Amino acid sequence: MEKLLEVKNLKVSFFTDRGETKAVKNAGFELEKGDFFGIVGESGSGKSVTTKSILKLGTSNCVIKEGEVLFEGRDILKLNGKELREVRGKEIAMIFQDSLSALNPVYTVGNKMVELIRRHNPVGKQEAERQALELLTAVGIADPAKAMRSYPHELSGGMRQRVMIAMAMSSRPKILIADEPTTALDVTIQAQILHLLLELQRKNGMSIILITHDLGVVAQTCSRVAVMCGGYIVEEGTAEEIFLRPKHPYTRALIASMPRVGGGSFEQFLERDLSDQADSLCPFLNRCKYVEECCRKTLPEYYLAGEKHRVRCHRREEEV
Amino acid sequence: MSETLIEVKNLSVHFRQKSPKLLSFQPGILKAVDDVSFHIEKGRTFGLVGESGSGKSTIGKAILRYHRPAAGEIFYAGTEIGARPERELLPFRKKMQSIFQDPYSSLDPSHTVKDIICEPMEIHRMGTAAERKARAQELIRKVGLKEQDLLKYPHEFSGGQRQRISIARALSVQPEFVVCDEPISALDVSLQAQIVQMLQDLQQELGLTYLFISHQLQVVQKICDEIGVLYLGSLLEVSDAPGLYGNPLHPYTKMLISSIPVPDPRIRMLENLVEDTGVQSRDIRGCKFHNRCQQCSERCRQEVPKLQEAEPGHLVACHLYEKEKEV
Structure with a gap:
């Protein structure tokens, strides 16, 4: 498949009176033609900032510190105002x-x-x-x-x-970025809008990046999913891999905490982590059940759990 | 048989609106709530769910008498309060409190947390200043915040913490009945669970009765003993949670439940999405849902179905289930 968009090693910070806040610490993903790509995470995990940075739409105090956003081989972050306007909205x-x-x-x-x-x-x-x-x-x-x-x-x-x-x-864009498009809508309307997005994607061969905190929405629409936590993509894979064989403890906790109809909702829940954490450590460290010695020392690298299923965790599967 | 704390009988709430007709001096009337009846037993939680515009918040506000009902009666522990004049309501206002959806606009930004929590007690002339302060300290701990937080202002807190302050304020006057109007809708999933847990613990401890309003079906099921489904001001189905989710009867309830995205990519619910034919309309004859209903018959277009028991403890307002009875 054709690579349409490639986000590499993206780091975004906000500068305020209180200093620097690192919103996106390291995000990278690839988007192929015709992909329906979902980014999920709690509020504050950096999912919106990541996608806004793709089009350099951040506020004035938002600085893209590092990284590349390659759209059809060109780095969007290096474009000038005029070139950027050609991409925004049109492509x-x-x-x-x-x-x-x-x-x-x-x-x-x-x-x-x-x-x-x-x-x-x-x-x-x-x-x-x-x-x-x-x-x-x-x-x-x-x-x-x-x-x-x-x-x-x-x-x-x-x-x-x-x-x-x-x-x-x-303008028949090649990529549509939808930032929580259905969060403010009623469920019946939400289903219709999601249905519409799926149809548009199939008919026009468009790629869609969908940002949401609702795992149900992702499962129903996306072919590939990235899970964000504390500015990092902690797991990425196909929808089947993420929902049926989740590896990262955060993804599992997120799925378990989802309220479901008829099922045990809220039986397990994720405590919120508001502490500002050292960048060089796993973003889930404070809330993880399986913390080990190595977690407190280094940031885990990705390991491959499937062909394209990446997990940023020190623990390897099997043990659970 | 436990005691009924809140009883609503044939409640209707109307709003005046601009006349839809040009050059007409007749004011338009919006029937926000139309002939709704239900009751809540002491110490239990009644859930109201429905889409935006279904009148769920209006019912909550009518019980608290923020709105005056156009018709019908509201009983609080056997006393009618729906038609009472404002000055007689103060003792009831003390027993009934509310928590709102938006934790940003529902707390006065110029007051400290202590002032916010103490204000209801001042209005109801409870205790001395020292006693009120002690009560505020007790409450702030109860909702999981620290005593130092009493001196802070609302903007210093996150959404979840603000909602805790709202709960502490509501509890300050020792109410018996609390209207929770979408208390967790503005919060993250992880926070929702915490607030729900806290509301349940407080209910156990203080014997509170809740009216819990939400547009998210999946959220109300854990906290509610009984759930009512509203559509354009009418109650279409009332049941306990297992009955409503396991065996939804009304076509509208079925539609709502089947619209909730399932977090399982193997189930492709959007593929067999039933085309929604009609739009919400208040001014149609017969059953209000008939223009969106797949099983609509001639009778539905003419006659408004009554809320009746279809199965033990499971009420539904639909002609489909009346027929079964007759056969």
């Missing part, structure tokens, strides 16, 4: 959790969509409008002409998220 599009604040409240949906389409394609206004209608129909909006005339606040949360997806699709 790699992004949708966010809060669709109300992500849409401009003083413009109608149609207005914004036409602007966006014309920004990336040399087409006339009428042609752009036609395309906008087509896109809105494709994302399952029942009355696209009415939606075009609406302001964002007049639409429901599910509708707005569909509009966001339509906008992101307008």
Whole structure:
């Protein structure tokens, strides 16, 4: 398969009055064409910062200290403003959790969509409008002409998220980054939006990076999954590997702590770890049941549990 | 038979809204809660689940009398409070407290934690200042924070800690009944479990009665003894947790449960997703769910189904189950 995006050795820090906070300590992954890639983790694990850094969308105090983001062989982090604008939105599009604040409240949906389409394609206004209608129909909006005339606040949360997806699709991006796209939605709407994303990915051969804290969402959509904890990717593998044969104690704890319908929810739970930990040690150290002497000394390296199943842990399987 | 603490009978709550018609002076009326009845026994937890706009928070607020019911009755330990004037409500307000979803906006940023916890006691004129302070110290330990934290301000705490402060504030006046309105929805999974555990421990220790409101079905099952499913202001199904999850009866409950993503990649639930045909609409005749229901019949379009017992202890408002009875 073709390698589309490669994130290598990414390190991102925030600088505040209180000094440096290392949000992403070391993240690296590869995205192939047509992949549905999930990144899961608790809040504060660095999953959003990682993906925002791919497009250099961090706030002004967010500094990418190290690493490379290779998109079709080019390092995005080295591009200048103009080149970056060509990639953002056109090659790699992004949708966010809060669709109300992500849409401009003083413009109608149609207005914004036409602007966006014309920004990336040399087409006339009428042609752009036609395309906008087509896109809105494709994302399952029942009355696209009415939606075009609406302001964002007049639409429901599910509708707005569909509009966001339509906008992101307008330039036929190669990669769509979806940052918690369904977290603010009701379950029935969530299922529809996820279904839509799957369909778009299959029909257009697009690659999707989905960021979420909901393991259920990941299991239902993603082909490959990375689990983040304290700024590190601690485990990465296929959905089957992560959910059926998880190796890292953190992944296991995360899966066990998930509330399930009909099953024992909350029977085991993960304590939150808010202490700022030494970077050179395992991020799960303070909460891990299996801490050994070597854990307190060095940061574990990845070992391979399957062909592409990487685990950052000192412990090797078998023993559990 | 245990004692009933809260009883809600045929409760309706209406809101005025801008008239949908242009140039009409008739105010529009939004029926947020429409003829809802249930009761909660002392020391137990009743869960209300439903999508946004189903009226679950409105019911909670109506019981606390933040909203005045348009129709129906609310009984607190046998006394009707739904129609009482505001000045007679103070003794009841002491017994009923609430915890809200957003731990950021529900705590006054200019007050210290001690002020926040003591304020309800001041309003209800409980004890001397020294006694109130001692009570605040006791409560802050009970919710797992430190005594020094009383001098801090809300912004110095994380979401989970703020929710603990909200709980301490609610408990300060020794209530019997607490409305928990999405108390854990804004929190991480790992924190959710801790707060749920704490609420349960406190219930055991203090004999509290909860109304637990949530939009997440998977969250309410552990804490609730009985769960009611709301849809656009109507109660569609009431059952204990095993009955509701193991044997959901109403098509809407089935749809909700089947929409929850399963953390198992072998089950591809999105592939056999049933196309949702209709949109939520309050102004339709008959059963409110009929335009989204796969098993809708002519009768559903005409007649509103009543909430009836379909199986022992399992109530459902659906014509499908009435028929079975008749046969």
